[in-house]
Amino acid sequence: MSNAQIEIQLIASLVAIACAIPGTFLVLRKMALITDAISHSILPGIVVGFFITHDLSSPLLIIMAAASGVLTVVLVEFIQKTGLVKEDTAIGLVFPALFSIGIILIAQNANDVHLDVDAVLLGELAFAPFDRFMISGIDMGPKSLWIIGSILIITLGLLFAFFKELKVSTFDAGLASALGLSPVIMHYGLMTVSSITTVGAFDAVGAILVIALMIAPAATAYLLTNDLKKMLLLAVTFGVGSAISGYWMAHALDTSISGSMTTVLGIVFLIVYLFAPNKGLFSVLYRQRQQRIEVSLLTFLLHLGNHKEEEERHVKHLNEHINWQKVQSKSVLDLALKNNMISINNDIVSLTKKGKKFTTEAIDYIVTNKNSEIENMKDRFFLFRG
Amino acid sequence: MSEKIAVQIDDLTVAYNYKPVLWDIDLAIPEGVLMAIVGPNGAGKSTLIKSILDIIKPIAGSIQIYGKPYKKQRSLVAYVPQKGSVDWDFPTTALDVVMMGTYGSLGWIKRPGRKQKKAALEALEKVGMLAFKSRQISQLSGGQQQRIFLARALVQNASIYFMDEPFQGVDATTEKAIINILKELRKAGKTVIVVHHDLQTVPEYFDWVTFLNVKKIATGPVKDIFNDDNLTKTYGINYKVSVQQ
Numbered sequence: 001m002s003n004a005q006i007e008i009q010l011i012a013s014l015v016a017i018a019c020a021i022p023g024t025f026l027v028l029r030k031m032a033l034i035t036d037a038i039s040h041s042i043l044p045g046i047v048v049g050f051f052i053t054h055d056l057s058s059p060l061l062i063i064m065a066a067a068s069g070v071l072t073v074v075l076v077e078f079i080q081k082t083g084l085v086k087e088d089t090a091i092g093l094v095f096p097a098l099f100s101i102g103i104i105l106i107a108q109n110a111n112d113v114h115l116d117v118d119a120v121l122l123g124e125l126a127f128a129p130f131d132r133f134m135i136s137g138i139d140m141g142p143k144s145l146w147i148i149g150s151i152l153i154i155t156l157g158l159l160f161a162f163f164k165e166l167k168v169s170t171f172d173a174g175l176a177s178a179l180g181l182s183p184v185i186m187h188y189g190l191m192t193v194s195s196i197t198t199v200g201a202f203d204a205v206g207a208i209l210v211i212a213l214m215i216a217p218a219a220t221a222y223l224l225t226n227d228l229k230k231m232l233l234l235a236v237t238f239g240v241g242s243a244i245s246g247y248w249m250a251h252a253l254d255t256s257i258s259g260s261m262t263t264v265l266g267i268v269f270l271i272v273y274l275f276a277p278n279k280g281l282f283s284v285l286y287r288q289r290q291q292r293i294e295v296s297l298l299t300f301l302l303h304l305g306n307h308k309e310e311e312e313r314h315v316k317h318l319n320e321h322i323n324w325q326k327v328q329s330k331s332v333l334d335l336a337l338k339n340n341m342i343s344i345n346n347d348i349v350s351l352t353k354k355g356k357k358f359t360t361e362a363i364d365y366i367v368t369n370k371n372s373e374i375e376n377m378k379d380r381f382f383l384f385r386g
Numbered sequence: 387m388s389e390k391i392a393v394q395i396d397d398l399t400v401a402y403n404y405k406p407v408l409w410d411i412d413l414a415i416p417e418g419v420l421m422a423i424v425g426p427n428g429a430g431k432s433t434l435i436k437s438i439l440d441i442i443k444p445i446a447g448s449i450q451i452y453g454k455p456y457k458k459q460r461s462l463v464a465y466v467p468q469k470g471s472v473d474w475d476f477p478t479t480a481l482d483v484v485m486m487g488t489y490g491s492l493g494w495i496k497r498p499g500r501k502q503k504k505a506a507l508e509a510l511e512k513v514g515m516l517a518f519k520s521r522q523i524s525q526l527s528g529g530q531q532q533r534i535f536l537a538r539a540l541v542q543n544a545s546i547y548f549m550d551e552p553f554q555g556v557d558a559t560t561e562k563a564i565i566n567i568l569k570e571l572r573k574a575g576k577t578v579i580v581v582h583h584d585l586q587t588v589p590e591y592f593d594w595v596t597f598l599n600v601k602k603i604a605t606g607p608v609k610d611i612f613n614d615d616n617l618t619k620t621y622g623i624n625y626k627v628s629v630q631q
Contacts, residue, residue: 028473028476028477030473083403162494164492164498165495168486170476171472171476171486172472174471175467176489178439178441178490179490180490181494226478227478227479228476231477
């Protein structure tokens with residue numbers, strides 16, 4: 001690997017981490033769409049900042065961009081509060097307006113300004129190593145590495161300091177407010193960090209594809225864990241993993257780096273969405289099938305328990321009595337036999353001791369619904385897992 | 387019951403978009419009562435609690451907790467919001483939710499430690515949910531979720547407890563368990579204020595009641611004021627409830 005390649009991957013990884021952290025909270029707050037808005041509406045902030053400094057890497061650009069990002073959120077909330085339109089409509093009204101202001105500003109001053117809309121929106125990671133940060137003639141590395149590195153350090157510092165506050169205000173804003181841990185400050189703090197990160201991610205993926213780095217890793221992690229800290233760690237891992245493998249995919253196919261990174265993110269999400277152990281699509285389908293079989297089994301055992309007369313319990317006539325098809329009767333019969341819940345004597349089915357006990361327990365659960373008493377059963381049966 | 391006033395509300399008016407939902411409320415809640423707030427849908431019951439807790443800003447009036455504004459008395463107050471007000475798919479455990487009750491006394495930045503964890507475990511035990519401490523909250527039944535919320539309030543070790551419909555969507559067993567804990571709190575001298583929907587159980591559960599329908603209709607001991615007259619004034623239709631003393 002050349003130096004430039006290492007630098008590119010390092011920048012991409014830092015961007016991925018910096019995005020995954022606010023992204024996790026945005027996903028949990030059901031605010032994924034607001035990143036879309038922010039990523040567009042920071043443009044006028046950048047343009048105004050550039051007019052003032054005439055330097056694309058000036059910190060003022062980042063501050064101005066963050067300000068217009070927060071302005072977006074304020075405007076969206078203001079329009080929403082009038083009660084005349086819903087939140088998604090308010091978002092759809094605000095960000096195109098701000099974005100178009102940015103476009104007009106650039107177009108009007110296009111002659112004397114080296115600001116390219118494509119550069120802002122799409123980014124080009126391959127060029128990042130060429131723009132060096134020099135201190136009195138000494139090369140300190142790529143400028144964008146410094147920018148995203150500083151943003152990441154601030155984000156991490158805020159996360160460690162305010163983890164508890166972020167968690168409670170995301171889960172229960174009412175409680176956070178009552179406890180005096182202002183959810184409003186947390187909200188705007190998160191919005192500011194998201195805006196700053198979006199600007200910082202310019203060189204890597206541009207302002208548009210940054211949405212993928214914020215939302216996809218968090219959404220993927222959400223499917224795999226029930227623990228906020230683990231969700232953050234997983235999101236960071238997915239982000240960095242996709243960034244690096246996306247880079248090598250682009251290398252192999254000789255194509256856009258940001259496009260490849262986003263593609264990998266999408267593929268990783270799809271795989272997890274299908275195969276996640278608990279929340280994955282296949283897992284859910286499997287569980288539903290198991291539940292269906294167990295309900296059938298229980299119905300069957302109940303029928304046996306309720307009928308002393310032999311003609312109701314004859315193997316050949318069972319399907320008529322419970323009104324099932326032959327195949328289903330057969331599979332349920334096999335399942336009950338396999339679990340030693342029934343015995344068959346001269347084609348007459350009877351409940352075994354175990355079968356009786358199971359039926360009573362299950363009925364008790366369904367009737368009383370006392371969770372503490374059937375707690376130990378939950379691991380044995382799908383049926384009770386809700 | 388002492389003569390001390392726990393919550394004093396004067397001339398409180400709250401509006402959403404300039405439409406008043408609470409109109410000129412005067413209310414004094416004595417220390418040590420177990421009080422129900424009753425009234426029809428949209429009467430402003432939740433709004434009243436949220437205003438007291440400074441979650442909603444009133445357009446007029448004043449609220450005092452033991453003679454001082456809420457902001458100075460936060461540590462004296464615990465709050466159980468409506469169960470539906472949070473996302474139960476949030477990635478966290480029962481124990482962790484109860485620990486959130488300690489965040490107020492911790493203040494900004496400081497993290498919960500062993501002491502907070504011990505308090506949370508004790509609160510879980512009190513509501514009979516210790517066995518579920520590591521359970522992800524979406525895996526709990528409605529009644530269990532409500533118990534977790536109650537434990538979170540208990541861990542705050544407050545003097546005044548505000549609860550927004552704690553019996554909504556819970557089974558009879560949980561309802562009994564919750565009311566027993568509330569009665570214990572009252573015995574320990576705490577003040578408990580509950581937004582309540584089931585008028586039949588008011589005389590059995592509570593000793594104090596406030597009738598609310600945008601305006602305050604009546605407030606006082608259940609045995610004195612829980613009658614057909616006040617129910618009719620509050621709900622606007624002829625109410626006949628047999629009140630057992």
